[in-house]
Amino acid sequence: MSPLLSRDHGAVTLRTPAVSGRMSTRALVACVLLLAATAATTLLALMTGKVGYSPGEVLAALVGDAPADVELFVVRWRLPRAVAAVTFGAVLGVAGALFQCVTRNPLGSPDIIGFSAGASAGGVAAVTLIGSSFAVVAAGTLIGGLLVAALIMLLSRGGGTGGFRLVIVGIGLSAMLVSVESWLVLTADLDVAQVAALWSVGTLNGTSFTHSGIAMALGIAAVVAVIVLLSRRLTLLDLGEDLSGALGADPLRTRTVAVLAGVLLIAIVTAAAGPIAFVALAAPHIGRRLAGMAGVALVPAACTGAFLLALSDFVAQHALPGRMLPVGVVTVAVGGLYLITLIVRENRKGVL
Amino acid sequence: MSQSVPEPSSLRADRITMAYQDRIIGEDLSVDIADGRFTVIIGPNGCGKSTLLRSLSRLLRTRSGTVYLDGKDIHRSRAQDVAGRLGLLPQTAIAPPGITVFDLARRGRYPHQSILSRWSAQDEAAVHRALAQTEMTELADRPVDELSGGQRQRAWVAMVLAQESSILLLDEPTTFLDVAHQISLLDLFAQLNSDEGRTTVAVLHDINHAARYADDIIVMSHGRIVAHGPPVDVLTPELLAEVFGVEAVVIDDPVNGGPHIITRHRTRIPASVAPTREEAP
Numbered sequence: 001m002s003p004l005l006s007r008d009h010g011a012v013t014l015r016t017p018a019v020s021g022r023m024s025t026r027a028l029v030a031c032v033l034l035l036a037a038t039a040a041t042t043l044l045a046l047m048t049g050k051v052g053y054s055p056g057e058v059l060a061a062l063v064g065d066a067p068a069d070v071e072l073f074v075v076r077w078r079l080p081r082a083v084a085a086v087t088f089g090a091v092l093g094v095a096g097a098l099f100q101c102v103t104r105n106p107l108g109s110p111d112i113i114g115f116s117a118g119a120s121a122g123g124v125a126a127v128t129l130i131g132s133s134f135a136v137v138a139a140g141t142l143i144g145g146l147l148v149a150a151l152i153m154l155l156s157r158g159g160g161t162g163g164f165r166l167v168i169v170g171i172g173l174s175a176m177l178v179s180v181e182s183w184l185v186l187t188a189d190l191d192v193a194q195v196a197a198l199w200s201v202g203t204l205n206g207t208s209f210t211h212s213g214i215a216m217a218l219g220i221a222a223v224v225a226v227i228v229l230l231s232r233r234l235t236l237l238d239l240g241e242d243l244s245g246a247l248g249a250d251p252l253r254t255r256t257v258a259v260l261a262g263v264l265l266i267a268i269v270t271a272a273a274g275p276i277a278f279v280a281l282a283a284p285h286i287g288r289r290l291a292g293m294a295g296v297a298l299v300p301a302a303c304t305g306a307f308l309l310a311l312s313d314f315v316a317q318h319a320l321p322g323r324m325l326p327v328g329v330v331t332v333a334v335g336g337l338y339l340i341t342l343i344v345r346e347n348r349k350g351v352l
Numbered sequence: 353m354s355q356s357v358p359e360p361s362s363l364r365a366d367r368i369t370m371a372y373q374d375r376i377i378g379e380d381l382s383v384d385i386a387d388g389r390f391t392v393i394i395g396p397n398g399c400g401k402s403t404l405l406r407s408l409s410r411l412l413r414t415r416s417g418t419v420y421l422d423g424k425d426i427h428r429s430r431a432q433d434v435a436g437r438l439g440l441l442p443q444t445a446i447a448p449p450g451i452t453v454f455d456l457a458r459r460g461r462y463p464h465q466s467i468l469s470r471w472s473a474q475d476e477a478a479v480h481r482a483l484a485q486t487e488m489t490e491l492a493d494r495p496v497d498e499l500s501g502g503q504r505q506r507a508w509v510a511m512v513l514a515q516e517s518s519i520l521l522l523d524e525p526t527t528f529l530d531v532a533h534q535i536s537l538l539d540l541f542a543q544l545n546s547d548e549g550r551t552t553v554a555v556l557h558d559i560n561h562a563a564r565y566a567d568d569i570i571v572m573s574h575g576r577i578v579a580h581g582p583p584v585d586v587l588t589p590e591l592l593a594e595v596f597g598v599e600a601v602v603i604d605d606p607v608n609g610g611p612h613i614i615t616r617h618r619t620r621i622p623a624s625v626a627p628t629r630e631e632a633p
């Protein structure tokens with residue numbers, strides 16, 4: 001009689017005849033704490049605003065048990081934005097973890113290697129040249145991301161997909177894409193340009209379920225699918241190409257699927273909220289360190305991403321009294337600092 | 353240890369041509385890996401030993417010819433099925449920073465797992481057995497990068513043993529180890545081979561280790577197999593001179609029996625490692 005749940009070697013094992021899994025206790029605790037912190041931040045976000053509510057009032061509103069005005073503020077206005085922050089944060093965290101695993105480089109995040117810039121330029125092109133409906137922008141970001149993915153694969157060929165070369169190529173590409181974006185915005189009609197410019201900072205202002213609901217649902221589905229279908233294969237990629245292949249997971253296929261999934265994840269978020277920088281860079285590292293895991297760690301990356309973006313958006317809304325900042329401004333400010341410390345550390349290790 | 357590996361299986365290459373892009377490494381190469389025996393591959397650097405192991409384990413698609421596993425073209429089998437029958441410890445394996453011995457060994461279970469079954473009772477038992485066999489149980493929770501070279505190599509062996517494949521291909525498992533650790537690892541392979549009948553193929557550099565441990569020796573040179581058979585038949589002064597460019601006498605090993613090689617002096621450096629003309633005096 002083996003118990004359903006058991007513990008050994010610092011890990012918790014779940015085992016039924018059909019389903020079994022194992023997670024280190026530390027990783028489990030870290031993820032639970034991150035989720036609790038995310039929930040607390042979300043509750044705070046729902047409570048805070050022009051009109052403040054108590055936790056009790058918020059919870060009552062969530063279960064449909066509050067006066068109409070409370071429900072209007074909490075459920076109709078604040079909830080979509082709070083849910084978007086959590087889901088998009090998780091999506092960005094997982095996307096970052098995918099790219100970092102494939103590139104074998106802590107700097108191999110979509111922000112650095114140009115996928116985000118590609119998605120962003122694609123989105124701006126869609127907004128300025130066609131229109132700003134979700135489908136159009138989504139198509140634009142996806143195509144932009146895929147084009148950059150193809151270009152990067154091409155340009156960094158020979159140097160291996162890992163390492164410094166990819167990062168350098170990506171930085172160059174990002175710079176070019178930013179200038180394309182500026183040019184698109186400058187040559188567009190004023191009102192269109194304003195929409196595009198605001199979008200291109202990355203913002204959750206004015207998020208609604210009608211506009212971004214699809215992106216949230218897709219994002220959650222994609223994150224779950226990636227975690228369930230890809231995480232084991234990715235842990236093999238961490239052991240090197242030959243060993244991955246010898247254990248039965250073709251490394252080329254793993255890489256290709258991971259890159260496509262990563263581009264899709266980035267496109268989903270970017271289409272709905274614009275390019276939100278640095279969450280994809282920072283979340284995987286922070287998550288892995290908190291969880292004490294070696295190599296790729298998708299679940300901690302998702303939990304950390306959710307927390308980071310929820311917190312950043314709370315700050316964006318309330319840092320300046322009477323003025324909402326785009327969340328992208330906050331993540332760039334915080335993420336920039338993170339990037340500098342990361343580069344200094346990697347440099348010291350001699351990785352770069 | 354009552355647990356035995358699955359049925360013995362046969363692995364053979366039939367007139368294969370091995371190549372990387374346009375570069376042909378070996379042509380028209382045929383070899384039968386004897387079931388249940390300990391085969392050691394020797395040959396100068398760059399002669400294609402790793403390439404042969406990669407071809408035999410489905411990692412490298414052969415240009416022509418066929419590798420058969422259990423009588424079936426290895427490329428017609430699913431990668432995961434092949435991995436359940438045949439394990440490879442490559443030279444290029446990377447341990448992610450901070451990974452523990454237990455976690456590393458655990459990853460060897462991939463071929464036996466599925467999306468839902470990620471840590472079955474069999475997985476757990478196989479990992480514990482592999483750690484016990486490699487004497488790594490005590491060190492299971494230690495990070496691999498904090499271990500000594502010999503212990504680290506044992507952690508990798510535990511990973512490939514956890515795979516529970518009936519065929520084991522080991523690419524230079526003893527390189528970079530001091531002689532005591534080399535011997536203890538080779539003793540382990542020999543024991544696994546004789547106790548469980550696990551077909552074992554190892555690339556080794558030390559010819560005397562090959563002579564002492566191998567049931568069969570495969571000698572490679574310039575992408576060809578120049579000799580294949582029991583050490584006494586294969587390790588002749590003529591062959592050592594031809595392949596390694598060393599003049600040697602072969603005596604009876606006074607301790608373990610079998611042939612023992614004593615090199616006299618170098619006659620010439622084999623072409624694959626010869627200095628270019630500019631460097632030569």
Ligand SMILES: Nc1ncnc2c1ncn2[C@@H]1O[C@H](COP(=O)(O)OP(=O)(O)O)[C@@H](O)[C@H]1O
Pocket residue numbers: 372375377395396397398399400401402403404
């Ligand atoms: N991925 C590769 N691409 C191109 N050539 C390779 C590759 N791997 C090995 N080679 C070449 O193939 C030859 C045989 O290599 P290898 O099988 O590794 O030799 P060995 O293991 O006997 O030292 C060498 O000349 C090597 O340079």
Ligand SMILES: [Mg+2]
Pocket residue numbers: 401402403443523
């Ligand atoms: Mg080799």
